[in-house]
Amino acid sequence: xxxxxxxxxxxxxxxxxxxxxxxxxxxxxxxxxxxxxxxxxxxxxxxxxxxxxxxxxxxxxxxxxxxxxxxxxxxxxxxxxxxxxxxxxxxxxxxxxxxxxxxxxxxxxxxxxxxxxxxxxxxxxxxxxxxxxxxxxxxxxxxxxxxxxxxxxxxxxxxxxxxxxxxxxxxxxxxxxxxxxxxxxxxxxxx
Amino acid sequence: xxxxxxxxxxxxxxxxxxxxxxxxxxxxxxxxxxxxxxxxxxxxxxxxxxxxxxxxxxxxxxxxxxxxxxxxxxxxxxxxxxxxxxxxxxxxxxxxxxxxxxxxxxxxxxxxxxxxxxxxxxxxxxxxxxxxxxxxxxxxxxxxxxxxxxxxxxxxxxxxxx
Numbered sequence: 001x002x003x004x005x006x007x008x009x010x011x012x013x014x015x016x017x018x019x020x021x022x023x024x025x026x027x028x029x030x031x032x033x034x035x036x037x038x039x040x041x042x043x044x045x046x047x048x049x050x051x052x053x054x055x056x057x058x059x060x061x062x063x064x065x066x067x068x069x070x071x072x073x074x075x076x077x078x079x080x081x082x083x084x085x086x087x088x089x090x091x092x093x094x095x096x097x098x099x100x101x102x103x104x105x106x107x108x109x110x111x112x113x114x115x116x117x118x119x120x121x122x123x124x125x126x127x128x129x130x131x132x133x134x135x136x137x138x139x140x141x142x143x144x145x146x147x148x149x150x151x152x153x154x155x156x157x158x159x160x161x162x163x164x165x166x167x168x169x170x171x172x173x174x175x176x177x178x179x180x181x182x183x184x185x186x187x188x189x190x191x
Numbered sequence: 192x193x194x195x196x197x198x199x200x201x202x203x204x205x206x207x208x209x210x211x212x213x214x215x216x217x218x219x220x221x222x223x224x225x226x227x228x229x230x231x232x233x234x235x236x237x238x239x240x241x242x243x244x245x246x247x248x249x250x251x252x253x254x255x256x257x258x259x260x261x262x263x264x265x266x267x268x269x270x271x272x273x274x275x276x277x278x279x280x281x282x283x284x285x286x287x288x289x290x291x292x293x294x295x296x297x298x299x300x301x302x303x304x305x306x307x308x309x310x311x312x313x314x315x316x317x318x319x320x321x322x323x324x325x326x327x328x329x330x331x332x333x334x335x336x337x338x339x340x341x342x343x344x345x346x347x348x349x350x351x352x353x
Contacts, residue, residue, distance in 0.1 A: 022314060025307075041243060047284040054282075114253065140257040147282035149240035149254055 046147055046166040053080070053161050056142035058135030061112050062121055068109070068135035073157050077106040077187050079180070080155040081131070081171075082143070084112065085119035087151040093170035094127055100176065101130035105184055110134035113143050113151055156180065158187045219263050226266065233272055234259055237279065238289050246289060 048054070053073055060066040073080070081097065083090040101108060110131035112120045117136055124131075137143055146155065156165040165183055167175060221227040231248065237258065239250035247255050247262070258279070265275045279287045291297045330338065 018314070018317070022310075025310065029307075044240060044284055044286045047281060114257075140254070144257065144261055145282060147284070149283065 042150070043168050044149070046163075048147055048155075048163045049166055051163055053155070053157050053163050054142070054145035056135065056145060058111075058137050058142050061110070061117060061134035061136040062124070064117075064136070066133075068133050070161060072109065072133060074161050075159055077159055077184060078109050078155075078157040079106055080109045080111055080146075080157055082111045082113050082146075082148050082151050082153040082155075084115040084151045085123045086115065089170045090152045091123075091127070093152050093172070094123075094130070096171050096173065096176065097130035098128050100171075105188055107132040111142065111146070111148070112136050112138075113148060114138060114140055154180075156183055156187070158190070219259075229272065230263065230266055233262060233266070233275060236276070236289055237262070238287055240283060240287065 053070055055070050057067050057069045060068050072078075079100075081093075083093070097108060108131050110133070112134050115136075115138060117138070120134075120136070124134075135142060140148070150168070152170050154167040154171055155163050156167075158164050164187065165179075167179065169175075171180065219227075219230065221230065234247040237247040239245045239247050239252055239255040239258075241252040241254045242250050245252075245255070247258055262275055262279075265278065270278075276288070285292055285297075291300060293301055
């Protein structure tokens with residue numbers, strides 16, 4: 001059959017542009033959704049970053065006569081680590097914390113969260129104690145003020161008591177090398 | 192097969208048990224039904240951060256329990272709904288609210304669907320208008336002539352279109 005040219009098949013850049021816009025929008029939407037799928041919904045950003053660490057006063061886990069308070073965070077860079085004996089990822093994290101416990105650049109302050117003292121001290125006795133001190137918070141009294149919603153979580157607090165970062169989930173080598181170590185170095189240089 | 196049926200039955204039983212075990216307000220006492228209603232409304236607005244698709248009202252998670260207690264304590268201490276919400280937002284972020292608040296970082300979330308519908312509508316209207324603007328065109332004289340020729344020749348030739 002003889003082919004006839006239809007009027008609409010004439011090349012028209014303007015039409016082509018308008019035909020491609022929906023496609024481009026669709027691709028952009030798909031890209032956005034794919035990006036969203038890759039995000040972990042459990043990682044909720046903390047509104048406390050950049051704010052002063054909340055006031056708290058908790059008994060020390062292994063030395064109940066002593067109190068751990070916000071004042072203990074002043075003057076030193078601190079990793080405030082939320083943990084519990086019932087939390088299995090905390091156990092995995094424990095080894096990483098042990099490796100960091102000798103680092104003189106910061107102190108590690110534990111927030112023993114919704115735990116039982118006997119179980120928590122047993123963990124420290126059996127697997128080592130990376131903490132310089134441990135606030136014992138079985139009833140989530142301090143935890144609520146820190147916006148804690150799971151364990152492990154780790155807050156990086158600078159020398160002036162300002163929360164500079166919150167890490168949700170266990171600290172491992174990668175997290176330390178890529179995120180926490182550079183941050184600690186930066187805080188150290190800030191003086 | 193029977194094990195499959197057993198599993199199914201067990202799941203149904205467990206589902207039933209879960210809904211029976213759902214959280215009630217009985218552990219809290221209130222001064223007035225109004226206060227109770229207010230409490231119920233408030234914890235319905237708040238999200239349980241552990242089990243993210245449940246509200247504080249519906250969740251059995253321990254953290255939800257803690258936060259319910261906290262909300263209850265604050266209410267009993269005479270704090271307003273807004274004060275309690277602000278307290279929780281300051282610690283857990285906007286995410287603790289089921290309805291995201293309207294602010295620049297959520298404009299896309301709130302208005303995005305309407306923008307998409309708007310863009311779609313523009314394209315649809317354009318397409319419809321174009322269709323109207325180009326009605327079926329009649330045949331030109333030359334085409335009419337060609338058609339007549341083809342019809343006249345048809346009887347003498349075999350069908351070539353198949």
